[in-house]
Amino acid sequence: MTPKQREDFLQQLLALHAELTGKTPMRIEPNRTDEARVGGDEDEQPLNEMMQAIASSRNRNTDGTLARVVKALGKLREDPDSFGDCEECGDEIPMGRLKAMPYAEFCVACQNNKDGPKGPVRRKHLTDYKG
Numbered sequence: 001m002t003p004k005q006r007e008d009f010l011q012q013l014l015a016l017h018a019e020l021t022g023k024t025p026m027r028i029e030p031n032r033t034d035e036a037r038v039g040g041d042e043d044e045q046p047l048n049e050m051m052q053a054i055a056s057s058r059n060r061n062t063d064g065t066l067a068r069v070v071k072a073l074g075k076l077r078e079d080p081d082s083f084g085d086c087e088e089c090g091d092e093i094p095m096g097r098l099k100a101m102p103y104a105e106f107c108v109a110c111q112n113n114k115d116g117p118k119g120p121v122r123r124k125h126l127t128d129y130k131g
Helices: 003-022 044-078 095-100 108-115
Strands: none
Touching: 003 044
């Protein structure tokens, strides 16, 4: 990786850091403040709870991304020659992956191994089914 490419990634990471630290955490207020009071529309309660769960998930994702951005910035400052190398196997992370996610820690193969299988495969062919 050239010094120019590293500088471009540094600028991209700094912009992403500023964007993420500038966001305030999402907060959805409950529409019911005590167990006895249902509120105006009890059908709103499940929707409100779903919105709270979504906001919580987004906040966790933002925090995780911010931590990875900070880690990548530290790597660029402390050991710039290793920036862009997979932390698992040591191979270079493809440039396209780094452009999409400059905070990527692993190459695609190692990330797939880390994520593991998504679930058991039940059908091998389109016509395989249990009746």
